[in-house]
Amino acid sequence: MSPEALKAQILELTREYSRLTHAAQRPGADAARPAFRPGQDVVPYAGRVFNEDEVEAAVSSTLDFWLTLGNEGHAMQEELAELLGVKKTLLVNSGSSANLIAVSTLTTHKLPAEKRLLPGDEVITCAAGFPTTVAPILQNGAVPVFIDNDPVTGNACADQLEGAYNPGKTKAVMFAHTLGNPFELRTVLAFCHKHGLWLIEDNCDALGCTYSLPLEEARELGLTHLIKIAEKGDHPWIRIEDGVLTAPTGSFGDISTQSFYPPHHLTMGEGGAVNIIRRPPLGTYAESFRDWGRDCWCPSGKDNTCNKRFGWQLGELPEGYDHKYIYSHLGYNLKPLDPQAAIGRMQIRKLPDFVEARKRNWNVLRAGLAGLENCFEFALPTHATGWSADGFTWDDSGCRTDCSWFGFMLLVKPDAPFAKADFARYLDEKKIGNRMLFGGNLARQPAFVQLRKERPEALRIVGDLPGADRIMNEAIFIGTYPGLSDAQLDYMIESIQAFCAR
Ligand SMILES: Cc1ncc(COP(=O)(O)O)c(C=O)c1O
Structure with a gap:
C-alpha cells in the first residue's frame, strides 16, 4: 500500500x-452527544x-512529523490576521507568552527613545483580572499602575485614566476585554491618542467581540486601517453602517493578544497569538522576542530569506557573521508546534458558530435568571445601561458592544440572603462549574503583597480600588461555552432559581 x-x-x-x-x-x-443526566454529570x-x-x-x-511551526502554523497566522483585520499575527505557546511578547516588544532599542518602554516607566492597567496581563509589565522592569474596575462590566474604569497619567513616565496602557466584554475602547483610544501612548489589548478572553463607534470619531482616532477594510465591504466583522464603524476587539490598539487554552473561544491545547495591529516593524521586533531574540526572520527549515545571510555587520560582530545567529534582543523561544496549529485552523472554521452559541447561551441564562435581581447584580455589556427581555438599553455615547461572552458573570449582592461562598458551594454540589473573576483584586494576591512589601516602588495603585474589591468579594461566573446543551442550561437555571427560593 x-x-x-x-x-x-x-x-x-x-x-x-x-x-x-x-x-x-x-x-x-x-x-x-450523550444525553445529559442532571445532578450526575458535571x-x-x-x-x-x-x-x-x-x-x-x-x-x-x-x-x-514536521512538528515545529511550519505550513499549518503559517496558514493559521494568516487566517487569524485576516479575521481580525490586523497586519500580522504570530502564534505562540500561550496567552501569557503572548502578553510577555507584547510588552517586551515595546522595550526594543529599535524604537525612538520617547516611545520605548524603559525600566521604571509606567504602564496603566487595572486591578481585577488575570495575573499574566500584569506580570509581563513587571517582568520587563516597568511599573504597573492599577486603576479600578467597574464591577458590572468587569472592565477598567476608563474615567480614571487621566488621574493615573504620569507625564514622561507613562508609556502604555494594557487592559483585558474582561470575560468577552469589550472595554471602553473609545475613551481609552482617545487617551492614548492624546498622550502618544501604546495600547495593548489583552483579547485572550474576547475573540469574536465587536465594538462600534461613530465613524467620524474613528477617523479622529486614526483608525484608518479599519476604515479601509470596512470600505471594501467584504469583511465578516469589520463594517460601516449608518455612519458607525464596527470592528473586532483586538484590532483597535497597537498590539493585541489571544489565548487558545481550552476554555477560550477556540483551542489548540496550549497556545496563543500576538497580533500586530497596524505598525509592521513591531511585528519584526515581536518575532525576534518570540524566536530567541534573533535578528533573522527565516521560518523554520528555511535559510537566507533576507538574501544576505552572510552580508550583515551588526553589534561588534565581524562582517558576514551568519545572520541566523545574530541576536538583537534578549529573547525567548515561545513557539507552539505545527500539529497544534492544524487543530487551531479547524477551530477557526467553527468560530462563527462558537461565537453565536456563546451569545445565545448568555441570553438564555439572563432570561432564565430574570427576577433574581434581589440576590444578584448581573453583568452588563460596556455602554449598556440595562437589560430586558427585549434586549439592552444603551448609553448616549453612540458606542455599542457586541459581546462574545467568555462566561456569565453575576455579583452576589451584599444584602442577598446568602453569601457568595454559600452560592459557590451550592453550585459545586450541583456539579455546575463556576469560577471567580480570576485573581479578583490582584493587588491583594500574595505575589503582589510580597512585592509591595519588598519593593513598594515596583507598582502604583490609584485610589482604593473599591470596584476590584467588589469583584473579588461578590463576582462569580458560570459557563456560556458552545459545549452547553439546552438541557444543561435549563438545569443551571432551575438549580439557581431553586437556591434563591430557599
Ligand atoms: C485575560 C487573560 N489574559 C491572559 C491569559 C493567559 O492565557 P494562557 O492561559 O493561554 O496563558 C488568560 C487566561 O485565561 C486570561 O484570562
Whole structure:
C-alpha cells in the first residue's frame, strides 16, 4: 500500500475513533452527544468543543512529523490576521507568552527613545483580572499602575485614566476585554491618542467581540486601517453602517493578544497569538522576542530569506557573521508546534458558530435568571445601561458592544440572603462549574503583597480600588461555552432559581 493510501486509511479510522470516544465534547446542539443526566454529570464552565475534524487534523499533521511551526502554523497566522483585520499575527505557546511578547516588544532599542518602554516607566492597567496581563509589565522592569474596575462590566474604569497619567513616565496602557466584554475602547483610544501612548489589548478572553463607534470619531482616532477594510465591504466583522464603524476587539490598539487554552473561544491545547495591529516593524521586533531574540526572520527549515545571510555587520560582530545567529534582543523561544496549529485552523472554521452559541447561551441564562435581581447584580455589556427581555438599553455615547461572552458573570449582592461562598458551594454540589473573576483584586494576591512589601516602588495603585474589591468579594461566573446543551442550561437555571427560593 502506498504511504498516501495508508495515511488515508489511518485518518478514516481516526475519525471513527473520535466519533466513538469524544462524543461528549461535540457542540451543545449536536445530536450525537450523550444525553445529559442532571445532578450526575458535571456542567463545565468551559472546555474544548471539537469533533473528528480536529482529531484528524492533529493526527495528519503528526504523521507528517514536521512538528515545529511550519505550513499549518503559517496558514493559521494568516487566517487569524485576516479575521481580525490586523497586519500580522504570530502564534505562540500561550496567552501569557503572548502578553510577555507584547510588552517586551515595546522595550526594543529599535524604537525612538520617547516611545520605548524603559525600566521604571509606567504602564496603566487595572486591578481585577488575570495575573499574566500584569506580570509581563513587571517582568520587563516597568511599573504597573492599577486603576479600578467597574464591577458590572468587569472592565477598567476608563474615567480614571487621566488621574493615573504620569507625564514622561507613562508609556502604555494594557487592559483585558474582561470575560468577552469589550472595554471602553473609545475613551481609552482617545487617551492614548492624546498622550502618544501604546495600547495593548489583552483579547485572550474576547475573540469574536465587536465594538462600534461613530465613524467620524474613528477617523479622529486614526483608525484608518479599519476604515479601509470596512470600505471594501467584504469583511465578516469589520463594517460601516449608518455612519458607525464596527470592528473586532483586538484590532483597535497597537498590539493585541489571544489565548487558545481550552476554555477560550477556540483551542489548540496550549497556545496563543500576538497580533500586530497596524505598525509592521513591531511585528519584526515581536518575532525576534518570540524566536530567541534573533535578528533573522527565516521560518523554520528555511535559510537566507533576507538574501544576505552572510552580508550583515551588526553589534561588534565581524562582517558576514551568519545572520541566523545574530541576536538583537534578549529573547525567548515561545513557539507552539505545527500539529497544534492544524487543530487551531479547524477551530477557526467553527468560530462563527462558537461565537453565536456563546451569545445565545448568555441570553438564555439572563432570561432564565430574570427576577433574581434581589440576590444578584448581573453583568452588563460596556455602554449598556440595562437589560430586558427585549434586549439592552444603551448609553448616549453612540458606542455599542457586541459581546462574545467568555462566561456569565453575576455579583452576589451584599444584602442577598446568602453569601457568595454559600452560592459557590451550592453550585459545586450541583456539579455546575463556576469560577471567580480570576485573581479578583490582584493587588491583594500574595505575589503582589510580597512585592509591595519588598519593593513598594515596583507598582502604583490609584485610589482604593473599591470596584476590584467588589469583584473579588461578590463576582462569580458560570459557563456560556458552545459545549452547553439546552438541557444543561435549563438545569443551571432551575438549580439557581431553586437556591434563591430557599
Ligand atoms: C485575560 C487573560 N489574559 C491572559 C491569559 C493567559 O492565557 P494562557 O492561559 O493561554 O496563558 C488568560 C487566561 O485565561 C486570561 O484570562
